[in-house]
Amino acid sequence: MSRFPIPRPTEDAAIAAASRSVRPLPPMEVLFDRLVMAYAVRDRIGLALFGRQVVRASLGKVGEQ
Numbered sequence: 001m002s003r004f005p006i007p008r009p010t011e012d013a014a015i016a017a018a019s020r021s022v023r024p025l026p027p028m029e030v031l032f033d034r035l036v037m038a039y040a041v042r043d044r045i046g047l048a049l050f051g052r053q054v055v056r057a058s059l060g061k062v063g064e065q
Helices: 009-019 028-040 044-059
Strands: none
16 A cells, blocks of 8 residues: 555546536425435435535525515
8 A cells, every 4th residue: 555645636627626616406395305205214325415405505595584
């Protein structure tokens, strides 16, 4: 095993390209339905993913009337 990290220029370029734009989220109802489905099938990764997306989608709606 090498002590030096292996350079990965394509991975760095892909991460940089993905961080340049904000990806739109699906509607809150869809995200919440997926969260409930992940809970029903005991999918821990789905719970974490959709839970964070629900929070992220609701951040813009907090305090709005």
